Amino acid sequence: MKKIIFSILSMVLLSGGLASCSDDRLDATLDSGRDNTERPIESERDLRAVLTGAYSRMVQYNYYGRDIIIFGEVRSDNAYAEAGFSNRFQIVSQFNMNANTIYPSDSWEQILRVVSSANLAISSNVTIGDPVNINHSKGEAYAVRALAHFDLLRLFGEQNVKGRALDGRGVPYMLNFADLDKNNYARKTVGEVRDLIYADLVSALELMNDGEQNKKRLTREAVLGLKSRIALFFSAYDQNDLQIAKEAAEQAMAVGFSSVVSRGGYVDSFKAEEPQVNTVFELYQDNVVNAGNNSINNIYSYEGYGDVVGLEANLVALFDDAKDIRSSAKMQGYKYIRSKDGEYKFVNNQYVLIAEGEEVEASKRYTTEYYRNFGKYTSRSSNVKVMRFEEIVFNYIEAAIALSPNDAKAITLFNELMAERYEGYAPVSTLSLEQVLVERRKEFVFEGLRFDDMMRHKMDVPETPMVKDGVAFGSYKLAFPIPQNEINDSQIEQNDVN
């Protein structure tokens, strides 16, 4: 009898304790995320976190963490993606992409995620916290949105195709968070996108203050600098933008957060893990949070994937001046080649056998047969320099002399900058656009600016081992195809495919 009582007791316990049926037993835990409907963005801290999230998204490998930098190089006369490594970027370098290629589709998605983060920040109703800081963050968000749309346009817009310029198909411009309204998805013209970018930059500059000087986030200086970059870009299609570029650059330089890096500091400025004097805006990475194998370093480095190599003939000629710090061994490296007789090194424009017993420096690459970037993005954890002060200077110079060939301030700035690059630099008194472009190219080689610089001056992309006859300015190939999965969902227009 005792046993039976015991058993009944157990049954009651089992049924009562475990199978009780109240509905809250069904609630799932969400402990690594936050429900935006239940707990929306409402405080200064929340808002800053959303912006922090936007920067984190920008530094992913499929945006500034690698791809957009590399797109600017492998489609130019600086570099290409060589066969026989990991096969990354070859299809980009070949200008052979179609709507299903992964690169356009990854970039499209990642850039729009950044836009989404910015729109979340802009649309949030933040009431808790210091209004000055709230405004600054909101301003950052407008600037992030402008930059992201600009980058989207650089890749996907048809501004360089068949002389369409501002009338070419641009990209959609997203102004709302989680916008599911298809009416807002239509592609705007390049000109319309430009106007919206400018409008966002105006909003950004109104809201931001000069108290924030963290260069790992957008500052007023950075926004002005970006404005000069953007206006210079559009000046290729509309002369009036030269003035905007020049003024924005001038205002940016006037903020005074940053300056040109000295000749002595040039090489090390690329190795530093923290922002330097010439940093205007850089995206932070560290030893733990970085793109790892997908980093810029890994795609350039022979010890990594090593796909992206320099166009040797062009770059050897470009960096032939030993007095130029940018031609130094640390930046361009030595070029070694191996044969059955031993190791050769490239000295004074000819191959010299490394003598028996000559010290072999472990840091050098004795089997490298390609021209490589050694000086920039020196490790996986290197910050991504989105904008350096030198670019603002060059933007000013280029806009100014395009407006007025003898712009005195431009020449002064040019001489000041060059004095920090060449040993024993002799100042110039006149300046041609060609000179400016050559120096600009040397300054920013491997940093992803070259493709747009070439496009701005309507240059053809020359032959590389990946693209046999080059790509003429105006070709449909100069715009990325709109990803097929985007067209499936939004039916937006595809770019020209021939």
Next chain:
Amino acid sequence: MISKFKWTIVLVMVLFVQVSIAQVKTLTGVVSEGGMTLPGVSVIIKGTQEGTQTDLDGKYSLQVKPGDVLEFSFIGMESLTYKVGAAATHNVEMSYGEEMLEEVVVMAYGQVKTKNEVTGNAVAIKGDAVTATPMASADQALQGRVAGLQMSASSGAPGAKQNIRIRGRNSMTATNEPLYVIDGVPMYDADFSGSSSSTSLSLLATINPADIESMTVLKDAGATAVYGARGTNGVILITTKKGKAGVTKFNFSTRVGFQNNAVKGPRLLSSTEKEELFLDGLYNTYGTKYNFDRSGAADFAYANFYGKGNYGSWVDNGRQNHDWSEYVKNADAPLTSINFSATGGGERHNFYASLSHDKIESTVIGSDFRRIGASLSLMQKISDKVDFNTSIKVTNTKQNGTSENGAYFSNPNYTRLVMNPWNPLYNNDGSYYLPNSGYHNVVYTVNNNTKINDVTRVINSNSLSYAITDNLKFTSTLGIDYTMAEYIGYNNPIHGDGRNFQGTADRYVRKNFTYIAQNGLDYKFYLGDSHRFDAKVLVEYQKAKRDFLQGSGQVVLDGFTSLGAAAANKDNAFMYEDDANLGYVGILNYNYQNRFLVDLTGRRESSSKFTDRNGVFYSVGGAWNVHMENWMLEQQTISTLKLRGSYGTNGNSQIGPNKYVQQLDIVTYDGEAGLIPTQLGGPIGWEKQKKLDVGIDLGFFNDRINFGVAYFQSKTSDLLYNRSLSKLSGFSNQMMNMGSLDNRGIEVEFNSQIVRTDDFDLSIGANLGTVRNRITEMPVVDGEQLEVRGSYTANITGHAVGEWYMPEWAGVDPQTGQAMWYNLDGTKTTVYNAEAQSKFHGASALPKYTGGANLDVRYKGLFLNAMLTFAGGHKVYEQYAFKTAGITSVLVTSNASAEMLDRWQKPGDITDVPMAQYAATGGNKNFTRPSTRFLHDGDYVRLRNLTLGYNFNNDITRTLGVDALSMSFIGTNLWTWVKDKGLLYDPEVSPNGMLSVTTPPVKSLVFSVNVKF
């Protein structure tokens, strides 16, 4: 005449009277087993308390009446009955209850039914078939045995997950894997491997196959509706062994064997063949420009491409051949298994216990599997009314995996395909050749890196039942499933993935805890004599908690491999998820004289995964056993004729939790926590499925020949569809209930015992299942059905889910050697991106038909079983063709398939391989892009299992002092036929149809010994 008849009647009546008067008599006899008399056998007159027991000599003596039914029973033996007739003695030969007299099928929630009582579509597999399959996980025994069950291995590595599809693809986003229920506990489908890049580990690999008593595959709604939301893709019930009363008996079995890849795979170019293609390419690209002919290509290459792909060194070293396929092979990989079990007990309690140890190496270097397990199952009758059952199974599985789930540089299977054959394994001085960049020397990395999954799993189930009355029983069950999976990873700092980080170390711990409680009542009642009802009601609550803690670090000193030794860049991650499920189940079975059967089932279920939490599922099933009708009893030919059918609903809830939440996730940037919007969220509810199943079962000549045919149709609507969103919204996709699809097909099963004599048995069987999968409605967005087109497949209404969709290959232009595809207008083009038109190819990766055929022969003790499996009507894509068909500059640091030797060389050549060009021009730039050039028919036939064995007869076993002894040779996958000669890989591919670089299924030869004592 008439008076004579009357007289006779009177006489007969008198005799009857006499019989009824003289009814009581004494019946005696001897009870024995195998020639030995059995003492203590209980002999009872059925329906009474009267009876006796046999004495020490096995004799009994009992007062009986003619017509009484005697029941002879003895613990551990088959009970026998005897209807008393005129005889005064009756000797009984009893036997141990190895074979059940009538086959029974274990159904949902522990219901056990005979074949004739089943209205649904369920197929039972006995434990023998499981143990006869020398594989690490029990589900591998299902292949070819169940019509409509399609199976493919995600990898042939021991313990890797199997992909099972029952009756096609029922969902587009939620899982298509069936539900596994082990002893009543529904299991979460999971891959216990710590790293998604390395070898998967099946949940069933953590169960000792020898502990399995039976498996039942439930296919139709009648059988699965009680599992409600999780029954959509079919249910696989696994019943493990329980104790058997009787003298304690032991079973010892051991097997040892070796394995190789079932299919060799494509042959790769040898070092010199590669040079030939490489030089061809250089000549075709640069010959004119630099003015050399084909014979001068080697000099040109040596001068200008010395450093490319190690070419110069390879030439300098005398053009040696380096066969990386051989280097990564683990030929004749050994397999050993030992199992020991014991069972016994008395009337009030019994037990089953087992111990097992398995060790299996993979056919590729660096991968093996070891499992040690123990189980104990106890039954205790606490009183006449209360039974208590408990069982516990513990296993520890240790799997050395490789990075085989993708094109990882450290994947030996991938390395085999792509490793540059100009790269040696060793340097001239005998040290490993460690290339500075590109593919790793995988032999070195496998020997110096670690990827271990160490999984400990405890499954415990307890049930207590209380017979309130004879017809009413209360049962309470509590099941616990706890898994702790550890992943231990290490990459050495010298070479491979760890080099750039000076070595990496990882340790992941995953803990899954699930408990399930069920309380239910069973009630049995009759209305009149012929109407029997069985009713069951049940409430079930299941809670699953999963947490994951990961630590990783870099910079590891030589000689250390553990995370504790990592000096820098330490990082951690954590994740916790839970979900809960509450179900109410009702089952009503109605049985009219075993002629008419009606089953009703219903389930109301609530799940935490949905905003609309509650779902109601039901089924109705019926069967008519025509052969039980009186008018059928007169004939002998047809022994079974059963018509059955069922209709019902299921759902699918196998998606992750919190999918309805608009979610912000936490990220890190510059030492600050950031929030990013990652999930749009929105209301979601149950995916609904309606299943129809009708069938006929036929048996002839006392069921010597059996034939069954079934037609099924499953319509899934309100699909849990991860709708792709325009990226302009900022989100990639959104889980919604939209769209519908349909699967239908026919399943046929046939079994025949052609010869059945004492010495010789011969039987054959076959099964075939077809499935036609169609999207009936794609999600409607803005009034139009979506058309989702990808590079390889597209989802469009009217086509199968994931039907192949790509440009059609038009061959190589015999004049120019250029690759060509078809335009939409049927003309050929060499312009891939703009002109070649993608189109459907009438097949998906899902076979349109699958099946198996088996042959069983026994002559005296000698037995032979053979089983063929086949699948067809589907296509598979050679996804690594972009490497293995690369005969451009891609080839320099890589390798290609030997098929490429058939390249076009001169005008007029008819071939499928274009001209070799170092820098490709025209169509050749896109030769390896998706097209039907690399899409192959998937049809295959495979000799899945071949067993030849011998059961030693009683004389020998008695001499040896054992109960039974058998030995056998088991061969698996000994022979494979593929329809498409271009398909050089193993035809068993994962359900997405992509030929992968996981370890292919194995061909094994195993020797097995089984002793019972």
